[in-house]
Amino acid sequence: MSTRTVPTLQALRSAPKVLLHDHLDGGLRPRTVVELAESTGYRGLPTTDVAELSRWFQQAADSGSLESYLETFAHTCGVMQTEDALARVAAECVEDLAADGVVYAEVRYAPELFVERGLKLEAVIEAVLSGIAEGKRRVERRGHRIHVGSLLCAMRQHARALEIAELAVRYRDAGVVGFDIAGPEAGFPPTRNLDAFEYIRVNNAHFTIHAGEAFGLASIWEAIQHCGAERLGHGVRIVDDIKASPDGATELGRLAAYVRDRRIPLEICPSSNVQTGAAASIAEHPIGLLAKLRFRVTVNTDNRLMSGCTLSSEFAALVDTFGYGWADVQWFTINAMKSAFIDFDQRLDIINNVIKPWYSDLVSKPLL
Ligand SMILES: O=c1[nH]cnc2c1ncn2[C@H]1C[C@H](O)[C@@H](CO)O1
Numbered sequence: 236m237s238t239r240t241v242p243t244l245q246a247l248r249s250a251p252k253v254l255l256h257d258h259l260d261g262g263l264r265p266r267t268v269v270e271l272a273e274s275t276g277y278r279g280l281p282t283t284d285v286a287e288l289s290r291w292f293q294q295a296a297d298s299g300s301l302e303s304y305l306e307t308f309a310h311t312c313g314v315m316q317t318e319d320a321l322a323r324v325a326a327e328c329v330e331d332l333a334a335d336g337v338v339y340a341e342v343r344y345a346p347e348l349f350v351e352r353g354l355k356l357e358a359v360i361e362a363v364l365s366g367i368a369e370g371k372r373r374v375e376r377r378g379h380r381i382h383v384g385s386l387l388c389a390m391r392q393h394a395r396a397l398e399i400a401e402l403a404v405r406y407r408d409a410g411v412v413g414f415d416i417a418g419p420e421a422g423f424p425p426t427r428n429l430d431a432f433e434y435i436r437v438n439n440a441h442f443t444i445h446a447g448e449a450f451g452l453a454s455i456w457e458a459i460q461h462c463g464a465e466r467l468g469h470g471v472r473i474v475d476d477i478k479a480s481p482d483g484a485t486e487l488g489r490l491a492a493y494v495r496d497r498r499i500p501l502e503i504c505p506s507s508n509v510q511t512g513a514a515a516s517i518a519e520h521p522i523g524l525l526a527k528l529r530f531r532v533t534v535n536t537d538n539r540l541m542s543g544c545t546l547s548s549e550f551a552a553l554v555d556t557f558g559y560g561w562a563d564v565q566w567f568t569i570n571a572m573k574s575a576f577i578d579f580d581q582r583l584d585i586i587n588n589v590i591k592p593w594y595s596d597l598v599s600k601p602l603l
C-alpha cells in the first residue's frame with residue numbers, strides 16, 4: 236500500500252489497533268445472547284431470532300439518552316449470571332477483538348452486576364480472567380497475538396465502589412489493570428466515590444472515570460481535580476470549555492487547557508455518543524476539533540453490540556467524515572497505547588515493535 240492509500244474498512248481491519256474502552260457486557264455476539272438465554276433459563280429477551288435481536292439492541296440503544304441506552308444491558312447481564320457464561324463471553328470477546336486487528340485491549344465490566352444467582356464477586360472476576368486466557372489461547376492457535384487486560388467498574392448508582400476498588404487491587408497481578416465508574420452520570424457525581432479513588436491511588440493502581448458524556452464540565456472537573464482520574468471515559472463535553480469562532484480561531488478555557496496540557500487521555504466512543512445524544516452526529520462529533528487541537532484523543536467502541544460496530548468500523552466512519560489518513564490512524568493508536576494501564580516498557584514494546592513497523596510504510600511524514 237502506498238502512503239496515499241485511503242484507509243478502507245478492510246485495510247483498517249488488518250491495521251494493529253488499541254482499544255481502551257470496551258464493555259464486556261456490551262460486546263456479546265447476538266447469537267451468544269440467544270444461546271446463553273436458552274442454556275441459563277433467562278426468559279426476558281425481546282426476541283430469540285438472532286438477526287432481530289441484533290437489530291433490537293441497536294435500535295433500543297439508539298435512544299438519545301444514556302439512561303435508556305443503559306436499559307439494554309438488563310438482557311446481556313441477564314444471560315451472564317453463571318461462571319461458564321462469563322467465561323464464554325470473555326473468550327469470544329478476545330477472539331472478536333483479535334479478528335478485528337486489535338493488538339491491545341482493556342475490557343471493562345462491573346462484577347456487581349453478575350451476582351443475581353449467587354456468584355461471589357471473586358468468582359465473577361476469576362471466570363472472566365479464565366475466559367480471557369482461553370480467548371488468548373485460541374487467538375494464538377490461529378497465529379495471532381493480543382494483549383488483553385480488564386478494568387473493574389463500580390456502578391455509580393450502587394454504593395459498592397470501595398469494595399470493587401479493593402478487588403481491582405487484589406487482582407492486579409492476575410490481569411486486572413485498573414478501575415472505573417460507569418452507569419448514569421446525571422445525579423451521580425464522581426465525588427460520591429472519593430474513598431474508592433483514594434484507595435486506588437494510595438495503592439499506586441490506575442483508574443479512569445466515565446465523565447463528560449451525559450453531563451457537562453462539572454463532572455469532568457470533579458473527575459480530574461477531586462478524584463484524580465488518569466483518563467476520562469468519553470470526556471467529550473470538554474468541548475464546552477473551548478470557544479471556537481467561525482473564522483477557525485479557538486480559545487481554551489482553563490479546564491480544557493489543563494486536560495490538554497496534562498495530556499489526559501480522552502476515551503472517545505463516536506457511535507455510542509451519537510446513540511446517547513452526547514453528539515448529534517459523527518460529523519458534528521467534537522472528536523474532529525479535539526484531535527485538531529491535539530488533545531490526547533483515543534478512539535473506542537464502548538459497546539459493540541449496542542452500536543453494531545467494531546474498532547475498525549469506528550475508524551472507517553471517522554476516515555469518511557473527517558478525511559483522516561493513515562498518519563492520523565497511527566496517531567490515535569499510539570495515543571491509546573501510551574495511555575494504557577500497563578507498564579511503560581510493555582507499552583513501548585508494543586509501540587515500537589508492533590504498531591510503528593506496520594504503519595511505517597503507510598505514513599510519510601513524522602508525527603508530532
Ligand atoms: O457509555 C457508558 N456510560 C456509562 N455507563 C456505561 C456506558 N456503557 C456501558 N455502561 C455501563 C453498563 C454496563 O452494565 C456497565 C459495566 O460494563 O457500564
Ligand SMILES: [Zn+2]
Binds near residue numbers: 258
Ligand atoms: Zn463506557
